[in-house]
Structures are given as C-alpha cells and as structure tokens.
Amino acid sequence: MEVLKVSASSKPGLVAGALAAVIREEGTVEMQTIGAGALNQAIKAIAIARGFVAPSGIDIYCIPAFTDIEIGGEKRTAIKLIVESKK
C-alpha cells in the first residue's frame, strides 16, 4: 500500500490532490502522521479529497490506527490513517 507521510507543515490541498490520485489508481492509501499538527493536516486533506473524488462516484473514508515507528533510534507512536473507498 502506498504511504503518504504528512507533517504539520504539509498543505492540505496538495496532500488531498496526491491522496485522490492514489485512490483513483489503487483504491486505497495509507497516511502516516506524528503529532497533532500533522494529524490535523491529514484529516483536512481527506475532507478535501472527498470533494475531488465524489464526482466520480468514489466515496472515501478512513480507519485510524496506532503504529510504532523509529526515528533516529527513538521509538515514537504515530497515527496512521488507512483511506479506502466504499465502492
């Protein structure tokens, strides 16, 4: 599954475009976020992307989950959002 890493400085509109493109190609995508700011941008991107794909009859939703990642030898808990399409 393709993974989109989203940070607090990511622009939701741009992430939404990438998200919509992957959803159209593969039907599913995973977004990875660390921290509240990054999660905020990722969720906004999903809301915006819903508008991009809805005219094509694609209805997307997300499944949030915890995931452990390692950054510079340190373990951090990240939140991943698995985005899928209803159709």
Add this chain to the structure above:
Amino acid sequence: MEVLKVSASSKPGLVAGALAAVIREEGTVEMQTIGAGALNQAIKAIAIARGFVAPSGIDIYCIPAFTDIEIGGEKRTAIKLIVESKK
C-alpha cells in the same frame, strides 16, 4: 445523530467508551472538534474504540468533514468526524 463534543483535554479512552456505546445502540455517531489538539484526541478515541467493538464483529470507520459553528457570536471552522459501522 448523537454528537460527541471532544476537546483537547478529553481522555481518548473515555471518549472511546462513549463512542462504542453509541455505535452499539445507534450504529453511527458524530464527533465534533475544534483545533488540532481536540482532533488528535478524537482520532485516538476512534482507534481505541475499534478495539472495543471489533470482538462483536463491528468494524468502524470515520468520514471527516468541515463544519461551521458559532462560539460566542464568532464563526469558527470545526472538523466533524462521522463514525459509522461497516456491518
């Protein structure tokens, strides 16, 4: 639809319990958040609640959307999360 208002100081475990209870009763619930901190707690609550309801064969997901709310005469953009069950 029942609305759960989540703030940055809400405890994800407690919100998850409330979420799971409403999902079992009504099959759907709306969460309302203002700000990245509140959204963070709401998303964590959904991830935790997935574990609460999964043993009963209930698989939940969320649909993020923008919504305008008024607080003390001021308009704010909030993010609502519509939580639904796949079955």
